[in-house]
Amino acid sequence: MPDADDTHELFRKSCLRFAEEKIIPHVIEWEEAGEFPRELYNEAAKDGVLAASIPEEYGGGGGDMLHSLVRTEGLLPCGSTGVVAGLGSLGIALPPVMILGTEEQKKRFIPPVCRGEKVAALAITEPGTGSDVAGVTTRAKKDGDDYVISGSKLFITSGVRADQVTVLTRTSEDKHSGLTFFIVEKGMKGYSVSRALKKTGWWASDTAELAFDEVRVPKENRLGNEGSGFVALMQNFQGERLGLAFMGHATAEVVLEDAIAYSKERSAFGRPIAGFQVTRHKLATMATKVLAAKTLNHSVARRVLAGEYLVTETSMAKNFAAQVAQEVCYEAVQIFGGMGYCRETRVERLSRDARLLPIGGGTSEIMNEIIAKGLGL
Amino acid sequence: MKILVPLKRVADPDNANKVKPTADKVDTSGLEWKINPFDEYALESALRLTEDGKAPKKRLGEVIVVTVGPKETETTLRSALATGADRAIRVDAEDDALDGRMVAKALQSIVEAEKPDIVLMGKQAVDGDTNQVGQILAERLDYPMATFAATIQEEDGGVLVSREVDGGVCWLRLKNPCVVTVDLRIVAPESVYSLKTDKSFKHNDGVRFAALPAIMKAKKKPLDVKTLGDVAAGTELTAKYSKFEPPPQRAAGVKVADVAELVQKLATEAKVI
Numbered sequence: 001m002p003d004a005d006d007t008h009e010l011f012r013k014s015c016l017r018f019a020e021e022k023i024i025p026h027v028i029e030w031e032e033a034g035e036f037p038r039e040l041y042n043e044a045a046k047d048g049v050l051a052a053s054i055p056e057e058y059g060g061g062g063g064d065m066l067h068s069l070v071r072t073e074g075l076l077p078c079g080s081t082g083v084v085a086g087l088g089s090l091g092i093a094l095p096p097v098m099i100l101g102t103e104e105q106k107k108r109f110i111p112p113v114c115r116g117e118k119v120a121a122l123a124i125t126e127p128g129t130g131s132d133v134a135g136v137t138t139r140a141k142k143d144g145d146d147y148v149i150s151g152s153k154l155f156i157t158s159g160v161r162a163d164q165v166t167v168l169t170r171t172s173e174d175k176h177s178g179l180t181f182f183i184v185e186k187g188m189k190g191y192s193v194s195r196a197l198k199k200t201g202w203w204a205s206d207t208a209e210l211a212f213d214e215v216r217v218p219k220e221n222r223l224g225n226e227g228s229g230f231v232a233l234m235q236n237f238q239g240e241r242l243g244l245a246f247m248g249h250a251t252a253e254v255v256l257e258d259a260i261a262y263s264k265e266r267s268a269f270g271r272p273i274a275g276f277q278v279t280r281h282k283l284a285t286m287a288t289k290v291l292a293a294k295t296l297n298h299s300v301a302r303r304v305l306a307g308e309y310l311v312t313e314t315s316m317a318k319n320f321a322a323q324v325a326q327e328v329c330y331e332a333v334q335i336f337g338g339m340g341y342c343r344e345t346r347v348e349r350l351s352r353d354a355r356l357l358p359i360g361g362g363t364s365e366i367m368n369e370i371i372a373k374g375l376g377l
Numbered sequence: 378m379k380i381l382v383p384l385k386r387v388a389d390p391d392n393a394n395k396v397k398p399t400a401d402k403v404d405t406s407g408l409e410w411k412i413n414p415f416d417e418y419a420l421e422s423a424l425r426l427t428e429d430g431k432a433p434k435k436r437l438g439e440v441i442v443v444t445v446g447p448k449e450t451e452t453t454l455r456s457a458l459a460t461g462a463d464r465a466i467r468v469d470a471e472d473d474a475l476d477g478r479m480v481a482k483a484l485q486s487i488v489e490a491e492k493p494d495i496v497l498m499g500k501q502a503v504d505g506d507t508n509q510v511g512q513i514l515a516e517r518l519d520y521p522m523a524t525f526a527a528t529i530q531e532e533d534g535g536v537l538v539s540r541e542v543d544g545g546v547c548w549l550r551l552k553n554p555c556v557v558t559v560d561l562r563i564v565a566p567e568s569v570y571s572l573k574t575d576k577s578f579k580h581n582d583g584v585r586f587a588a589l590p591a592i593m594k595a596k597k598k599p600l601d602v603k604t605l606g607d608v609a610a611g612t613e614l615t616a617k618y619s620k621f622e623p624p625p626q627r628a629a630g631v632k633v634a635d636v637a638e639l640v641q642k643l644a645t646e647a648k649v650i
Contacts, residue, residue: 005596006451006452006455007455007459007592007593007595007596009452010452010455010456010459010587010592010595011587011589011592013456013587014586014587014588014589014592017586018586047586047588048586048587048588048589048590048591048592049586049588049589052589056590056593060589061588061589061590061592061593062589062590062593063589063592063593067589
């Protein structure tokens with residue numbers, strides 16, 4: 001599929017090269033260890049693949065939204081969605097600062113993250129609420145020039161080692177206009193990591209539950225006015241969901257490639273399994289699904305890039321690609337047989353990683369509710 | 378220091394070549410393209426020669442990349458601009474209308490117009506492997522030439538080049554303007570030094586990344602287009618491809634019972650001893 005312009009193609013190649021040279025040689029070790037070295041953030045910053053769509057004046061790549069998305073396509077062949085997501089957590093943590101922050105806040109909170117010196121995370125979900133953000137109960141109470149934040153956040157990507165967390169809080173009882181973002185920094189009294197979560201996939205990405213026990217945060221860390229959180233959050237969701245949609249087709253494309261190669265090598269009953277119609281047709285169907293998801297994703301991304309606000313279509317793209325990733329990964333594991341159940345193969349890893357796609361950033365069921373609403377139901 | 382780096386786009390060697398039997402050209406449809414690796418090394422060397430290794434963001438010279446090919450090769454040039462080259466020239470031509478001599482003639486015109494201090498290029502392209510364009514170009518320009526450079530040090534008004542040869546290293550001191558073709562070790566950490574780069578400095582191993590800010594800037598860097606008629610008027614092709622065919626399939630191996638049988642087969646069947 002032709003890119004919007006050749007900067008996207010060139011950037012994808014740089015990301016792929018980064019994956020091949022700096023991630024793949026260590027990927028199994030990092031997956032088993034459950035984390036990748038922090039230095040990888042610096043390396044990625046140095047090689048210019050870390051903060052794609054943040055403007056250059058704040059230390060980012062100066063690209064557009066599509067650069068962030070092709071970054072996923074370029075990095076995913078590393079075979080660890082966890083590394084891609086861990087490196088990418090700034091992609092969801094920084095946009096609220098870009099949308100709501102003052103010039104001073106942007107200069108303070110963005111460049112160190114783009115240089116890879118600080119790790120940023122986004123904290124929305126709570127033990128009692130996910131996409132229904134009206135249910136957010138983490139409270140920020142005004143106290144003089146400060147706010148005091150209390151509550152907890154769950155499933156926070158890069159949460160364990162985050163140096164700064166973009167936290168959604170409730171500053172008033174009003175369901176939507178009572179939501180406000182704050183930057184909580186490591187070392188603030190009362191802020192702690194309750195636990196690192198063990199997951200089905202995304203092993204190399206740390207995922208945390210965070211506790212806020214009367215954390216005193218200066219008003220300089222409040223993003224936007226009180227109550228400005230909801231609109232920024234909705235915008236951020238669109239970027240996050242499109243990112244997950246791209247992760248879906250990129251995952252499917254990688255395992256398809258592996259499955260095609262393996263089917264030519266692996267013999268059964270005296271000939272390569274690629275020679276059996278059952279395998280050939282399986283692969284043909286997989287390839288068709290990959291193309292369909294990729295085409296839908298790129299088409300929605302192009303339109304969003306051109307300025308359209310496509311909530312329904314973004315949800316459709318995310319759901320479709322997540323489903324395609326499940327189906328293609330399942331069949332790829334079948335083609336690999338026993339090897340597809342062994343941790344050394346990319347197919348095994350990505351098939352576990354892919355299970356997150358219909359859950360993270362809003363479940364398929366939530367996406368379908370959004371789509372139904374878009375249909376006037 | 379002004380350096381001209383000719384680049385050739387080649388099919389990614391990871392792609393299996395699809396050769397149509399009896400065809401007089403290689404079918405290039407569906408192939409992935411990349412810069413000829415040796416040309417990439419030449420570009421990296423040119424960038425190193427036009428910067429202080431410790432402060433690579435500040436350009437201390439100019440690197441012009443040039444390619445001869447159809448419109449699609451502009452992506453190749455953009456990718457060179459994205460790694461740091463300052464401007465680009467494309468000579469518009471179809472691949473079929475080119476041979477080594479024609480490319481050298483086109484490059485000669487560009488060198489005469491641009492007057493670079495050095496023409497720095499790959500020792501050969503990994504597709505045709507003809508290893509001739511640099512040599513023909515130097516001859517036509519009557520410039521001093523060093524081929525297969527393993528190291529390059531900038532000197533006052535020239536370069537000191539080392540070449541790995543059988544039994545040792547051959548050192549050549551060239552006066553600018555000159556033509557230098559590079560081998561793969563040129564991108565080792567201690568291979569290339571500009572006058573500004575301290576000799577204790579070690580470069581990164583290999584060619585640099587095209588970082589996104591540089592990719593975005595590359596969009597705005599100048600890319601001029603010339604026609605083959607502008608730069609190689611009246612030149613005829615001297616090489617004509619008549620047929621391409623894939624190498625014969627390798628036959629399956631045989632198992633031998635003992636050393637005697639092996640020796641016998643090597644002598645009578647393989648005829649290698």
